Amino acid sequence: xVLNDEVYFRSxxxxxxxxxxxxxxxxxxxxxxxxxxxxxxxxxxxxxIVHFILFNAFNLWHWATIFLFPTTALIIYLVxxxxxxxxxxxxxxxxxxxxxxxxxxxxxxxxxxxxxxxxRGFIQQYFTQRWRYVVSDIFDLRWYLSLRIYIEEDSFDVRxxxxxxxxxxxxxxxxxxxxxxxxxNTVMNVKNMSxxxxxxxxxIEEETWATNALTVTSSISxxxxxxxxxxxxxNHLISNVQSINVTDDRSEYIMSLILHSYYFK
Numbered sequence: 040x041v042l043n044d045e046v047y048f049r050s051x052x053x054x055x056x057x058x059x060x061x062x063x064x065x066x067x068x069x070x071x072x073x074x075x076x077x078x079x080x081x082x083x084x085x086x087x088i089v090h091f092i093l094f095n096a097f098n099l100w101h102w103a104t105i106f107l108f109p110t111t112a113l114i115i116y117l118v119x120x121x122x123x124x125x126x127x128x129x130x131x132x133x134x135x136x137x138x139x140x141x142x143x144x145x146x147x148x149x150x151x152x153x154x155x156x157x158x159r160g161f162i163q164q165y166f167t168q169r170w171r172y173v174v175s176d177i178f179d180l181r182w183y184l185s186l187r188i189y190i191e192e193d194s195f196d197v198r199x200x201x202x203x204x205x206x207x208x209x210x211x212x213x214x215x216x217x218x219x220x221x222x223x224n225t226v227m228n229v230k231n232m233s234x235x236x237x238x239x240x241x242x243i244e245e246e247t248w249a250t251n252a253l254t255v256t257s258s259i260s261x262x263x264x265x266x267x268x269x270x271x272x273x274n275h276l277i278s279n280v281q282s283i284n285v286t287d288d289r290s291e292y293i294m295s296l297i298l299h300s301y302y303f304k
Contacts, residue, residue, distance in 0.1 A: 073112045073145060074176040080108035119145035126150050132274065137283035137293060152190065160189035162297055181302050188297055190290040197298050220244055223298065237303040241295050250299040259299050261292055271296040
């Protein structure tokens with residue numbers, strides 16, 4: 040009877056491990072993340088401890104295997120830290136236009152924003168509460184995304200806004216130099232989803248515009264009154280340098296394109 044119980048426990052353990060691997064490692068956007076790896080290590084450690092208590096069985100191979108998760112998390116952290124250093128030391132390849140280097144998402148570091156070869160500001164993703172970062176990381180979603188964007192003398196705080204009840208749209212309040220100037224929201228509907236189209240609608244003071252892009256491309260357009268006022272795109276297909284061109288170097292347009300890039304891309 041004990042043997043049958045142990046066989047059953049082992050089968051359930053294998054099933055749970057397989058399920059956890061599916062949940063934690065099939066990442067749509069960012070791949071393996073630090074929180075996921077560490078949480079997986081804790082869960083599997085708990086399972087092995089329960090197994091030891093119930094059956095007095097200790098398997099060195101199982102313990103050695105699960106310690107690969109925190110080891111991998113440490114490696115990812117060190118690699119991400121190195122990438123963050125490259126972002127901070129980025130030098131623009133072009134002398135014209137705005138650009139920033141978006142190489143990694145694991146660390147919430149400041150990314151310099153350049154106009155030509157001159158540093159004119161920075162971009163930093165943040166979460167108003169730490170648990171929101173954990174939830175976003177585990178489920179591989181852009182929930183709770185907020186941004187601080189400094190462009191020359193203008194400082195923007197694009198702050199995630201809680202929706203009342205269930206909503207398919209993400210919403211943000213937009214602050215400029217500490218004052219609310221407008222809001223933004225995603226436009227997710229059947230029409231856009233069928234066309235693989237990403238859209239964020241902006242209301243800034245008494246003006247409105249939208250950023251849009253196809254899911255399969257990296258190029259983002261800003262449209263106002265059926266006229267293209269801005270464009271964000273990679274320098275080339277495999278580049279992580281994001282180049283921005285907007286009408287009159289307007290900071291609100293730059294902020295809008297950056298928000299779209301961080302949320303959808």
